[in-house]
Amino acid sequence: MHRVIFTSLFILSLLLFSITSFAQQNSLREYKYHFENARFEITTVDINISDKGEGELRFKKRDDDEEITLPIKLQPDTINRLQSLYDGLRFLDSIDSYQSNAQLANLGTTTIFLKQGERSRSASFNYTNNPTAMQLAALFRAIENQYRRVEEIKLARQFSPLDLPKLLKNLEEELKRNRIAEPMQIVPLLSDISVDDSAPLIARNAAGKLATMIKRGK
DSSP: OHHHHHHHHHHHHHHHHHHHHHHHHHHOEEEEEEEEOTTSSEEEEEEEEETTSEEEEEEEETTOSSOEEEEEEOOHHHHHHHHHHHHHHTGGGOOOOOOOSSOOGGGOEEEEEEEETTEEEEEEESSOOOHHHHHHHHHHHHHHHHHHHHHHHHHHHHHOGGGHHHHHHHHHHHHHTTOOSOGGGGHHHHHHHHTOTTSOHHHHHHHHHHHHHHHTTO
């Protein structure tokens, strides 16, 4: 009798484990974004992100032969925003390409992609009137801007400090237009530059100003 009960419990635990594993697998998401425009300075952009916020950014400049690859680590709030926007589109259940009637090929082609379990779908457009699709594309661009701008600043700080004021000015413009996905993530770098004696004084002042601006939410 005890052996029968033990066997039944063991089988039940295996079933529960299998069901849980299956549910977790089907709930995992993979987000992708691709942008392409041969006329732009940045001709191609690819972003791959897991639902844990880990992934990579790849982009290619028009005059360069090789892509640049940067690791990505997004905050949970940003992943929640991505998930909410895809859910708002009912993306996996939709057949909409989100392309407006107006074809604006000069803007380049944006492709958004989602995979969840065995299901996946992509949609491409050069211009959309769908407000949720617009917000989703804008969020991906803000992620690109953040990581690309930070990399540019880090390289300039190491190899060409005189370029820092211009790059920090560009960053300020991106921040004012809400084109940086996670401004608080940049504060440690800006604060460090603001007290770096090897950086030009104008760059130190600009970095400190930006760090304060971000902290105040302005």
